[in-house]
Amino acid sequence: MNKKNVLVAQSGGPTSAINASLAGVLKATINSGQYDRCYGSINGIMGVLSENYLDLTDKASDIPNFINLLTHTPAMYLGSCRFKLPDFKDDDSSYSFIFSQFKKLNIGAFFYIGGNDSMDTVLKLSNYAKEIDSDVKIIGVPKTIDNDLCHTDHTPGFGSAAKYIATSILEIAHDTYIYAVKSVTIVEIMGRDAGWLTAAAALARNSYSSAPHLIYLPEVPFDNDRFLEDVKKELSVRNNVIIAVSEGIRDKDGNYITAAKAMADTFGHQQLSGAGKALEFLVKENINVKVRSVEINVLQRCAAHNASKTDLDESFAQGEKAVSLAEEGKTGCMVILNRTSNTPYTVEYNYAQISGIANEAKSVPTEWINKDGNDITGELVEYLAPLIQGEVQQYYENGLPKYLDVSHLNK
Amino acid sequence: MNKKNVLVAQSGGPTSAINASLAGVLKATINSGQYDRCYGSINGIMGVLSENYLDLTDKASDIPNFINLLTHTPAMYLGSCRFKLPDFKDDDSSYSFIFSQFKKLNIGAFFYIGGNDSMDTVLKLSNYAKEIDSDVKIIGVPKTIDNDLCHTDHTPGFGSAAKYIATSILEIAHDTYIYAVKSVTIVEIMGRDAGWLTAAAALARNSYSSAPHLIYLPEVPFDNDRFLEDVKKELSVRNNVIIAVSEGIRDKDGNYITAAKAMADTFGHQQLSGAGKALEFLVKENINVKVRSVEINVLQRCAAHNASKTDLDESFAQGEKAVSLAEEGKTGCMVILNRTSNTPYTVEYNYAQISGIANEAKSVPTEWINKDGNDITGELVEYLAPLIQGEVQQYYENGLPKYLDVSHLNK
Numbered sequence: 001m002n003k004k005n006v007l008v009a010q011s012g013g014p015t016s017a018i019n020a021s022l023a024g025v026l027k028a029t030i031n032s033g034q035y036d037r038c039y040g041s042i043n044g045i046m047g048v049l050s051e052n053y054l055d056l057t058d059k060a061s062d063i064p065n066f067i068n069l070l071t072h073t074p075a076m077y078l079g080s081c082r083f084k085l086p087d088f089k090d091d092d093s094s095y096s097f098i099f100s101q102f103k104k105l106n107i108g109a110f111f112y113i114g115g116n117d118s119m120d121t122v123l124k125l126s127n128y129a130k131e132i133d134s135d136v137k138i139i140g141v142p143k144t145i146d147n148d149l150c151h152t153d154h155t156p157g158f159g160s161a162a163k164y165i166a167t168s169i170l171e172i173a174h175d176t177y178i179y180a181v182k183s184v185t186i187v188e189i190m191g192r193d194a195g196w197l198t199a200a201a202a203l204a205r206n207s208y209s210s211a212p213h214l215i216y217l218p219e220v221p222f223d224n225d226r227f228l229e230d231v232k233k234e235l236s237v238r239n240n241v242i243i244a245v246s247e248g249i250r251d252k253d254g255n256y257i258t259a260a261k262a263m264a265d266t267f268g269h270q271q272l273s274g275a276g277k278a279l280e281f282l283v284k285e286n287i288n289v290k291v292r293s294v295e296i297n298v299l300q301r302c303a304a305h306n307a308s309k310t311d312l313d314e315s316f317a318q319g320e321k322a323v324s325l326a327e328e329g330k331t332g333c334m335v336i337l338n339r340t341s342n343t344p345y346t347v348e349y350n351y352a353q354i355s356g357i358a359n360e361a362k363s364v365p366t367e368w369i370n371k372d373g374n375d376i377t378g379e380l381v382e383y384l385a386p387l388i389q390g391e392v393q394q395y396y397e398n399g400l401p402k403y404l405d406v407s408h409l410n411k
Numbered sequence: 412m413n414k415k416n417v418l419v420a421q422s423g424g425p426t427s428a429i430n431a432s433l434a435g436v437l438k439a440t441i442n443s444g445q446y447d448r449c450y451g452s453i454n455g456i457m458g459v460l461s462e463n464y465l466d467l468t469d470k471a472s473d474i475p476n477f478i479n480l481l482t483h484t485p486a487m488y489l490g491s492c493r494f495k496l497p498d499f500k501d502d503d504s505s506y507s508f509i510f511s512q513f514k515k516l517n518i519g520a521f522f523y524i525g526g527n528d529s530m531d532t533v534l535k536l537s538n539y540a541k542e543i544d545s546d547v548k549i550i551g552v553p554k555t556i557d558n559d560l561c562h563t564d565h566t567p568g569f570g571s572a573a574k575y576i577a578t579s580i581l582e583i584a585h586d587t588y589i590y591a592v593k594s595v596t597i598v599e600i601m602g603r604d605a606g607w608l609t610a611a612a613a614l615a616r617n618s619y620s621s622a623p624h625l626i627y628l629p630e631v632p633f634d635n636d637r638f639l640e641d642v643k644k645e646l647s648v649r650n651n652v653i654i655a656v657s658e659g660i661r662d663k664d665g666n667y668i669t670a671a672k673a674m675a676d677t678f679g680h681q682q683l684s685g686a687g688k689a690l691e692f693l694v695k696e697n698i699n700v701k702v703r704s705v706e707i708n709v710l711q712r713c714a715a716h717n718a719s720k721t722d723l724d725e726s727f728a729q730g731e732k733a734v735s736l737a738e739e740g741k742t743g744c745m746v747i748l749n750r751t752s753n754t755p756y757t758v759e760y761n762y763a764q765i766s767g768i769a770n771e772a773k774s775v776p777t778e779w780i781n782k783d784g785n786d787i788t789g790e791l792v793e794y795l796a797p798l799i800q801g802e803v804q805q806y807y808e809n810g811l812p813k814y815l816d817v818s819h820l821n822k
Contacts, residue, residue, distance in 0.1 A: 014586045043591045075585040082590075167811055168710055174486040175425045175713040177820040179493075180454045206809075208816035294708045299579055302586040306716060308810065388810035398617075399719065399799035400578055405619035409588040 003036035004108030006323065008056070010143075011044035011114035011121070012082070014075035015157025016164075016304040017315035018143045019404075021113050022077060023070040024319020025141070026056050034327045039105060042408065044081035045112070045121055048101050049094060054078065054408065066404070071316060072394055073403040074304035084117060085124045088131070095128045102136050109137040109326035113319070115144035115155075119334060119358040126332030126354060137326040140334035140354055141318055145301045147196035148361045151352040152336035156318055157301070159311030159387035162200035164303045165189055166388060168296055169204035169244065173211040176240045184231060184241045184283050186293040187212070188276030190300055192248040195219050195364045197300070199376045200384055201244035211242035218248035219364050220373035222257050227279065228286050230374050235289060249275050305401045309390025314347065321349040345386035414447035415519030417734065419467070421554075422455035422525035422532070423493070425486035426568025427575075427715040428726035429554045430815075432524045433488060434481040435730020436552070437467050445738045450516060453819065455492035456523070456532055459512050460505060465489065465819065477815070482727060483805060484814040485715035495528060496535045499542070506539045513547050520548040520737035524730070526555035526566075530745060530769040537743030537765060548737040551745035551765055552729055556712045558607035559772045562763040563747035567729055568712070570722030570798035573611035575714045576600055577799060579707055580615035580655065584622040587651045594701040595642060595652045595694050598623070599687030601711055603659040606630050606775045608711070610787045611795055612655035622653035629659035630775050631784035633668050638690065639697050641785050646700060660686050716812045720801025725758065732760040756797035 008025045010018055022040070029038040040054040041047030060066045070077055088095045102110065112122050122140035129136055142149050145161035169187060176185050191197040195217025204211060213234045216222060234241040249257045257278050276293035283291040318335045325333065333351040340346045368380035395402040419436045421429055433451070440449040451465040452458030471477045481488055499506045513521065523533050533551035540547055553560050556572035580598060587596050602608040606628025615622060624645045627633060645652040660668045668689050687704035694702040729746045736744065744762040751757045779791035806813040 014589055043589075046591070073585065074582055076589045079591065080589040163810055167716055168714075170811055170814070171485055171713045171715065172709060174484065174814060174817060175709050177817055178425055178454075178487045178491040180457070180490065180820075203809075204811065206811075208818040294710075295706060297705045297708075298583060298586050299705075302582045303579075304582065305578060385809070390810065391807050396802050398614075398796070399574055399801065400581055400615065400617075403581070403585060406585060406588055407619040409591075 003034065005037040005039055005106050006035050006109045006111065006326070007039045007041055007048070007102070007105060007107045008111040008113065009041035009044045009047060010076040010078045011080055011112060011118040012144065013115070014080070014302050015143055015145050016074045016160035016302060016307045017157040017311050018075070018113055019073050019077045020071045020312045020315035021141045021143060021156055021319035023067045024316040025111050025323055026060060026070070027067055028320040028323035030057065030060060032323060032327065035108060035323070040078045043079040044083060045085070045098070046081040046083055047078070048098050051101065069395065069402065069404045071312060072304055072307070072392060074302040077404060077406060079409045082117070085121055088124065088128045092128070098125070099128070099132065099134055099136070102134070107136055109139065109323070111139050111141055111322050113141040113143050115142070115146070116149065116359060116361065119149070119354055122334065123332070123354045123358040129331065137329070137331040139322045139326055139331065141322045142334055142336070145197060146191055146194050148194040148363070149357060150360045150362050151357050153339040153347065154337065154387055156311065156315035158196065159308035161197055161300045162203065162384060163308040163388035164300050164306050165197060165200045165296055166203035167306055169201045169212055169242065170209065172294060173204065173209045173242055176242060180239065181290060182235055182239055183290040184235070184243065184287070186243045186245060186276050186279045186291070188245055188247055188274055188293060188295045190296070191218065191246045193218055193361060193363070195246050198244050198246040199364060199380055202376050202381055203384055203388060212244040213238070213241050214243045214374045215376055216243070216245045216249050216374060217364055217369060218246045218250060219366070220369060221252040222249040223252070224282060228282065231283060231287060235287070243279070245275050245279060247275050304403070305394050307392045308388045309392050310387055312392055317349060325351050342382060342386065414445065416448040416450055416517050417446050417520045417522065417737070418450045418452055418513070418516060418518045419522040419524065420452035420455045420458060421487040421489045422491055422523060422529040423555065424526070425491070425713050426554055426556050427485045427571035427713060427718045428568040428722050429486070429524055430484050430488045431482045431723045431726035432552045432554060432567055432730035434478045435727040436522050436734055437471060437481070438478055439731040439734035441468060441471060443734060443738065446519060446734070451489045454490040455494060456496070456509070457492040457494055458489070459509050462512065480806065480813065480815045482723060483715055483718070483803060485713040488815060488817060490820045493528070496532055499535065499539045503539070509536070510539070510543065510545055510547070518547055520550065520734070522550050522552055522733050524552040524554050526553070526557070527560065527770060527772065530560070530765055533745065534743070534765045534769040540742065548740070548742040550733045550736055550742065552733045553745055553747070556608060557602055557605050559605040559774070560768060561771045561773045562768050564750040564758065565748065565798055567722065567726035569607065570719035571715070572608055572711045573614065573795060574719040574799035575711050575717050576608060576611045576707055577614035578717055580612045580623055580653065581620065583705060584615065584620045584653055587653060591650065592701060593646055593650055595646070595654065595698070597654045597656055597687050597690045597702070597704040599656055599658055599685055599704060599706045601707070602629065602657045604629055604772060604774070606657050609655050609657040610775060610791055613787050613792055614795055614799060623655040624649070624652050625654045625785045626787055627654070627656045627660050627785060628775055628780060629657045629661060630777070631780060632663040633660040634663070635693060639693065642694060642698060646698070654690065656686050656690060658686050715814070716805050718803045719799045720803050721798055723803055728760060736762050753793055753797065
C-alpha cells in the first residue's frame with residue numbers, strides 16, 4: 001500500500017501551547033502505520049494557496065530534540081494567518097486549488113490547529129470534501145487562550161495563559177504591598193468577549209494574599225458608580241487594592257469601557273486607551289488615592305517559559321488524538337476534551353462534529369459569577385485550578401529560553 | 412562579651428533580588444561570631460521611626476527553609492518607603508530618635524538595602540554617627556534594576572530585570588513573526604534616566620532573530636524624523652520590525668517623548684501616555700503599516716520566577732559582605748562589586764565610601780552606543796551578557812511560585 005501523507009497548519013492568534021499540538025500531530029504521524037510524511041503549511045491555509053510547505057518529518061530527523069523543542073516553543077512554528085474562505089457555492093476556486101494540492105502532495109488528512117475562525121475553515125473544507133466526494137480527512141485541533149470554544153471542557157493554550165496571569169497577579173501583589181500608603185492597582189487582562197482569562201486571576205489568591213480583591217468580567221455589564229463603590233469599600237478594609245479587569249468590559253448598552261469614554265466627561269475630548277487606563281482615570285478623578293494600571297500584554301499568550309505542564313501535555317495529546325481520529329476514518333470534526341473528574345483531575349479525549357462548534361463562543365456562565373458581579377465563585381476556581389498545575393522543564397541557552405529557529409517565518 | 416544585634420531595612424523600588432541581599436545579611440549575622448540577632452525594620456527607615464520591627468533570626472528558626480524562600484521572593488519582604496531624612500543640622504529630631512532606637516535594640520550595625528535615595532540616608536546617618544561619636548556601623552547594600560549606581564560594576568536586581576526583558580523580547584519576537592504582513596512592534600522598557608535596561612533587550616538576539624532591530628536609550632536625544640527614517644529602512648529589509656525604547660527618551664530640548672506631544676500636532680489636544688504609545692502613534696500617522704506598542708510593566712522588576720541566578724547569587728553575597736565589613740569596623744560605605752574578568756566572568760566584593768555614591772547616577776557611556784544612536788555596541792553586549800546567566804530553582808505550589816508570606820505588610 002502506498003502510504004498517504006498528512007498536512008498540518010496553524011491559524012489565529014499565538015499561544016504557548018499551539019506548537020505542542022503540532023508536535024503531537026508530528027509524533028503520531030511518525031508513529032503511524034497508516035501515514036507517511038508530515039508536511040506543514042506556512043501561514044495557515046495561505047501556505048496551501050501559495051504552495052509554501054515545510055517537511056516536518058525531515059525536520060524531526062535533522063534537528064536534534066526537535067519534537068521536544070517544538071513542544072516548548074511559543075507562538076506558531078508554522079506561522080499563522082487571518083483568512084476566511086468564501087462560501088464554496090459562491091466561489092470554489094480556492095477550494096479546487098486546495099484539493100488539487102492535497103492530491104499533489106498525496107495528502108490523506110489535513111489538520112488545522114486554531115480557534116473559532118480556524119474551525120470555520122475546517123467546516124467549509126469538510127463540507128467541500130463531501131461535495132466533491134474526496135476522502136481527505138479534515139480535522140480541527142482546538143487552540144485559543146480565550147477558552148471560548150464550545151463542546152470541549154477547555155482549550156489548549158488557556159492553561160498556560162491562566163498560569164502566566166495568576167503568576168503575574170501574585171508578583172504584582174508582592175510589588176504593591178511594599179508601601180504603607182493606600183493604593184489601587186488595576187490589571188487589564190485579555191479576553192474581548194469571554195472572561196475566562198480574567199477569572200484566572202483569582203488563582204493568585206493564597207493564605208497571605210487575597211488579591212485580586214475585585215474581578216470584572218465582560219459577561220457582566222459594567223457600571224462606573226458601582227465600581228467606585230466597590231473600590232471605596234475595599235480601600236476601607238485594606239491598604240492596597242488590586243483589581244483584575246477584562247479588556248472587554250462594556251456598559252449596559254454594550255459600549256466598551258475605554259479611557260475615551262471615561263475622560264470625555266472631564267476634558268471634553270477623546271483619549272485612546274483600554275479598559276485598565278479607563279478605570280485608572282475613573283479612580284484618579286473620584287478617589288484620592290495612588291492609582292496605576294498594568295496591562296498584561298501579549299506575553300500572556302507567548303510566555304512559554306512559564307507554561308502549564310498540564311496544558312502542554314493535553315495540547316500534545318490532542319494533536320496525537322487528531323491523527324488517530326483520521327486513522328479511524330473520522331472527518332469534519334474537532335478533537336475535544338471531557339473532564340471526567342476534578343479531584344483527582346482526569347480527562348478523556350474525544351471528538352465532536354465541527355458544525356456545532358465553528359462560529360460559536362462559550363462565555364463564563366452566570367452561575368460562576370458572584371451576585372455582586374465583582375468576583376467569581378468557588379466552583380469556577382475549582383474548574384480553573386487543575387489547568388495551571390505543573391511546570392515544564394524549559395531548556396535555556398545563554399541565560400534565555402531555547403526555542404526553535406523560526407527564520408523561515410521572519411522574512 | 413555582650414553581643415550586639417544588627418538592624419536591616421529595605422528602601423526604594425522593588426526588584427527580584429533585593430530579598431536575596433536581605434537573606435545574605437541574615438545568614439551572615441546568624442553565622443557571625445560578633446553579632447547576635449538580626450532585626451528587620453518594616454517600611455525602611457520609617458519602621459525605626461515608628462518602632463515597627465520583625466525579628467528575622469526568629470523567623471529563620473520558625474519557618475522551614477526561610478532563608479532560601481526569602482532569597483527567591485520578589486519585592487521587599489520588609490516593605491519599603493520613600494523618605495528623605497532632613498539635614499541633621501536643620502533638624503536632628505529624627506536622628507536622635509533613630510539612634511535612641513539603636514541603643515534600645517542594642518544595635519551594632521545598621522544595613523540599608525536600596526538605590527540612590529537610600530544611599531543618601533546611609534550618608535546622612537553615618538555623618539550623624541560621626542557627629543555624635545556613635546560606634547554603630549552604617550552600611551549600604553546596593554539595589555536597583557536601573558543599574559545607575561556609581562562605583563560598582565553593576566547593581567543587584569539589574570541582572571534579573573535584564574533577563575526578564577531579554578526573555579520577553581524573544582517571546583514577543585516569536586509572537587510577531589507569525590503573520591506574513593509588515594508590522595512594527597514597539598516595546599517600552601523602564602529606566603527614566605539611564606538606558607541600561609533598554610540596552611538589555613539586545614541580549615534577545617540569536618542565530619535566527621535579530622530583534623530588537625532598533626534600540627533607543629534616554630542617553631541619546633530622540634528625533635522623530637530620524638526615528639521614522641530608521642523604521643522605514645528596517646521595513647525595507649524585513650517584515651516584522653521590533654523596537655526597544657526607554658520610557659525616558661527625550662528630545663534635544665530635554666522634553667519627554669510622550670503621546671501628548673506626538674498627538675498634539677495631529678489633533679490639537681493632549682493625550683496621556685508613555686514613550687511606547689507615542690512612537691506607536693508616530694508610526695501610525697506616518698507609515699502605512701500594522702503597529703502596536705507593548706509596555707514591559709512592573710513585572711520586569713518583580714518576576715522572580717524568571718530571575719537570573721548570577722544576580723541572586725551576587726545579591727546574596729553582597730548582603731553577606733555588608734556584615735563582614737561591619738565586623739571589620741567599616742562604616743559610611745556601600746558594598747561594591749568589581750568585575751575582575753569577563754571571560755570567564757569573575758567578580759570581587761569590596762566597598763566604597765558612601766560620600767562618592769549617594770545622589771550620583773551612572774548613564775550608559777557614549778562609546779557603548781552606536782554612531783547612529785539607534786543601537787548599542789558589541790562591548791555593551793559583552794558587559795551585559797554575564798549578568799543574565801543561570802536559572803534559579805524556583806519552588807512551586809499549586810501551580811504558582813511559592814513566595815514568603817508578606818501579610819505583615821499588606822494591612
